Amino acid sequence: MTFFNNTNRPPGQNEKYIAILTAAFKVFAREGLHRGKIADVAKEAGVGKGTVYEYFRSKEDIFTAILNQFFDQIQWGLETVNQQDLPADKKVARLLEMNLDWFKTTTPEEALIITEIWAQGLRSFHTAEPDDAMIHRYRAIQEMMMSILEQGVAEGIFRPVDSETLALLLMATLDGLGLHFLINQTMDIEKLKSVTRRAFLEGILVRQESQSTGE
Amino acid sequence: MTFFNNTNRPPGQNEKYIAILTAAFKVFAREGLHRGKIADVAKEAGVGKGTVYEYFRSKEDIFTAILNQFFDQIQWGLETVNQQDLPADKKVARLLEMNLDWFKTTTPEEALIITEIWAQGLRSFHTAEPDDAMIHRYRAIQEMMMSILEQGVAEGIFRPVDSETLALLLMATLDGLGLHFLINQTMDIEKLKSVTRRAFLEGILVRQESQSTGE
Amino acid sequence: MTFFNNTNRPPGQNEKYIAILTAAFKVFAREGLHRGKIADVAKEAGVGKGTVYEYFRSKEDIFTAILNQFFDQIQWGLETVNQQDLPADKKVARLLEMNLDWFKTTTPEEALIITEIWAQGLRSFHTAEPDDAMIHRYRAIQEMMMSILEQGVAEGIFRPVDSETLALLLMATLDGLGLHFLINQTMDIEKLKSVTRRAFLEGILVRQESQSTGE
Amino acid sequence: MTFFNNTNRPPGQNEKYIAILTAAFKVFAREGLHRGKIADVAKEAGVGKGTVYEYFRSKEDIFTAILNQFFDQIQWGLETVNQQDLPADKKVARLLEMNLDWFKTTTPEEALIITEIWAQGLRSFHTAEPDDAMIHRYRAIQEMMMSILEQGVAEGIFRPVDSETLALLLMATLDGLGLHFLINQTMDIEKLKSVTRRAFLEGILVRQESQSTGE
DNA sequence: AATGAATGAGACTTCATTCAT
DNA sequence: CATGAATGAAGTCTCATTCAT
Numbered sequence: 001m002t003f004f005n006n007t008n009r010p011p012g013q014n015e016k017y018i019a020i021l022t023a024a025f026k027v028f029a030r031e032g033l034h035r036g037k038i039a040d041v042a043k044e045a046g047v048g049k050g051t052v053y054e055y056f057r058s059k060e061d062i063f064t065a066i067l068n069q070f071f072d073q074i075q076w077g078l079e080t081v082n083q084q085d086l087p088a089d090k091k092v093a094r095l096l097e098m099n100l101d102w103f104k105t106t107t108p109e110e111a112l113i114i115t116e117i118w119a120q121g122l123r124s125f126h127t128a129e130p131d132d133a134m135i136h137r138y139r140a141i142q143e144m145m146m147s148i149l150e151q152g153v154a155e156g157i158f159r160p161v162d163s164e165t166l167a168l169l170l171m172a173t174l175d176g177l178g179l180h181f182l183i184n185q186t187m188d189i190e191k192l193k194s195v196t197r198r199a200f201l202e203g204i205l206v207r208q209e210s211q212s213t214g215e
Numbered sequence: 216m217t218f219f220n221n222t223n224r225p226p227g228q229n230e231k232y233i234a235i236l237t238a239a240f241k242v243f244a245r246e247g248l249h250r251g252k253i254a255d256v257a258k259e260a261g262v263g264k265g266t267v268y269e270y271f272r273s274k275e276d277i278f279t280a281i282l283n284q285f286f287d288q289i290q291w292g293l294e295t296v297n298q299q300d301l302p303a304d305k306k307v308a309r310l311l312e313m314n315l316d317w318f319k320t321t322t323p324e325e326a327l328i329i330t331e332i333w334a335q336g337l338r339s340f341h342t343a344e345p346d347d348a349m350i351h352r353y354r355a356i357q358e359m360m361m362s363i364l365e366q367g368v369a370e371g372i373f374r375p376v377d378s379e380t381l382a383l384l385l386m387a388t389l390d391g392l393g394l395h396f397l398i399n400q401t402m403d404i405e406k407l408k409s410v411t412r413r414a415f416l417e418g419i420l421v422r423q424e425s426q427s428t429g430e
Numbered sequence: 431m432t433f434f435n436n437t438n439r440p441p442g443q444n445e446k447y448i449a450i451l452t453a454a455f456k457v458f459a460r461e462g463l464h465r466g467k468i469a470d471v472a473k474e475a476g477v478g479k480g481t482v483y484e485y486f487r488s489k490e491d492i493f494t495a496i497l498n499q500f501f502d503q504i505q506w507g508l509e510t511v512n513q514q515d516l517p518a519d520k521k522v523a524r525l526l527e528m529n530l531d532w533f534k535t536t537t538p539e540e541a542l543i544i545t546e547i548w549a550q551g552l553r554s555f556h557t558a559e560p561d562d563a564m565i566h567r568y569r570a571i572q573e574m575m576m577s578i579l580e581q582g583v584a585e586g587i588f589r590p591v592d593s594e595t596l597a598l599l600l601m602a603t604l605d606g607l608g609l610h611f612l613i614n615q616t617m618d619i620e621k622l623k624s625v626t627r628r629a630f631l632e633g634i635l636v637r638q639e640s641q642s643t644g645e
Numbered sequence: 646m647t648f649f650n651n652t653n654r655p656p657g658q659n660e661k662y663i664a665i666l667t668a669a670f671k672v673f674a675r676e677g678l679h680r681g682k683i684a685d686v687a688k689e690a691g692v693g694k695g696t697v698y699e700y701f702r703s704k705e706d707i708f709t710a711i712l713n714q715f716f717d718q719i720q721w722g723l724e725t726v727n728q729q730d731l732p733a734d735k736k737v738a739r740l741l742e743m744n745l746d747w748f749k750t751t752t753p754e755e756a757l758i759i760t761e762i763w764a765q766g767l768r769s770f771h772t773a774e775p776d777d778a779m780i781h782r783y784r785a786i787q788e789m790m791m792s793i794l795e796q797g798v799a800e801g802i803f804r805p806v807d808s809e810t811l812a813l814l815l816m817a818t819l820d821g822l823g824l825h826f827l828i829n830q831t832m833d834i835e836k837l838k839s840v841t842r843r844a845f846l847e848g849i850l851v852r853q854e855s856q857s858t859g860e
Numbered sequence: 861a862a863t864g865a866a867t868g869a870g871a872c873t874t875c876a877t878t879c880a881t
Numbered sequence: 882c883a884t885g886a887a888t889g890a891a892g893t894c895t896c897a898t899t900c901a902t
Contacts (some may be wrong), residue, residue, distance in 0.1 A: 048866060048867040122397055123247050123331070132312060169411050171391075172392045175394055177384070178390025179391065184353070192384070265883065472889095547759075552757060578651075589849070603818045609820055610783070613779060622814070694865095848871080
């Protein structure tokens, strides 16, 4: 559960907060989102049922926290890549690599939880809270990808691209791959990396005699 | 609700079966997967609660049926494209178009339901039923995409590709785009279409002087 | 439990409705309002827990129903008295008698429940629902007493009185006596009846040479 | 909150004891008896949750204390009246006045709390603690009223009465009026005072040619 | 004496499912 | 076939009380 090592939490209550969140993640991963009972989370965390509610307003609040941890992690990874002194195409390759390598340290059950929470959180986003974080968190990710793409264009490595839309595509592709890894874990990740990298990059690299397919 | 017009269902009980399935889809889309009650489904379908259980073994069984309808639709669309007399690159473009146009006739709530069921169904796939359809249905889709890609290679339009892996990538990309459309419905679909098409196709089209990034 | 014999309830569901209400009254009387669990009510009524909620929206809804039964009973008793062919002073005496005799068929625990619900219901009346029945139910009682008092004035038995205010006083006195019977059940009811009757009636009877205390 | 000014409390801990009691009264009045949380009481009193339990054994203990304060106040008022150098009929009038004037300085919510505690306390009296104060406190009040009534008889102002029963009736009437003021606060208190005084007093004053209604 | 983090028993309520009609 | 009244397991959350500091 390397998932909850970051410490961007209100200090002072960090210990138990993390303990409960970690336990929740474990329990939900094992049982599913609804099957996973708060009582189990408490037991797993080694605290009383009431204590869970000292740190989280509701079960859904735990979901949100898990999802936020997930986004924190992604963003942190992206920032790390972005801050490295690399040409843009290498950065894109690193991105891809990071994304797919995530599955080597994460069980499908864990990844599935993210998806479940994601789907449920999305619903509440559509129905209730207008300033829900989801869209903003994705926007942040998108913008970081945009900056990499724009760097590439500036470096003359990438042809002029609609970086905003392309960043969206890239983000979607990475998420889609994650999704499909959930379905089929026998896929050859290394092969997937290279195929994806080549398909994506050779389409945006500046080339002498490119030919658009027009329309 | 054009979603449930196809009739690949056990004949004889078709009327009510479809009525219930349609009602379920509506109710779940409106309320969410867990919030949506069987009682509401029955009322929406204009039948008694007990009748629902004449046609479906359980609530989860309804989920499965909805998901199957979804896959039926996708597969039917793919087949349609594949059977057209078009060069492979046009077929890929059509695929992309179809995929993104789906959102013009589907509300986010409806799409969300698919995602929710998908995530939940996936769990049961991982935990319980080994011959669950999900992976096979995706495999069928993947194979159809493979055949398009291989057609392109045979036609000399596409460079020699690992069609299996690339089909997976394509599938993942389309799903990923769907996912992100759920998050951000303000995205410009037409722009996304062209950017995606170009990014994807120009990377696999045969070109005079392509330069691989190697590794 | 002669308390729930009246049948002014939506017909068709009368059986179980009454069974649950009767059970609830019994349980609440035994355990108190909060200690009395719905589970116990269900068991006492010989139905499932869920069945209780088929007939009542919530625990509070049961409270309300009990209170309404109580008011129904009082009103029915008042009407009976009022419709009898008696001079007003006899009617007042009958009222008093009825009121105090109620305790011969009702246990203190049962009467206490009424008081608890009454107090709680009153709170919700002050805080939330503006058209709560409580005040209207009391008003109806008050008006029936007013009509008795006015009859007495018309008959020349009572001196001209502010019938509205006096009816309120009469109502309050009867309720107050009920309250104190809860506290001290050793009181001699028959003695209380005659003392109260005399104190109340001799103050309102027409007399030759009454002397007001003025102010 | 003039309610808690008297200081018949264990000295030395008076400050915080009173602070907590006052806070409790406020919170319970605002939220109701069960809704009012100890945590809120503590916050309102400006002390820690644990501190509440330094001064009170339990929540119910607070209830009892509140009720006792209430009785203290009533008794103190009665004593004051009783010790004045007045004829008995004036004393009765003063009693009535005091009782109804109480509502001018007390909000319905506060009065309601008394009623709620009263009802709940009564239950515990019936079920558990045989030496509960309630009956004794009321007995004390009753005895003070008896002494007023007997004074009136001795003075020749009141006809010979069963002072014990009549004191009970008087007490019940005053409580009943309080109760009904909770229900209907629009009642004209001054009118109620005079009607009640006249109805009650003229029934017990010595008169030349009274005529009993017999039976 | 004062505190408040921790507790966990307990309660209401929901809802998928059954089955007698 | 159709129904919907009945069910009861299950789950979230509350809150009075304790106790180590």
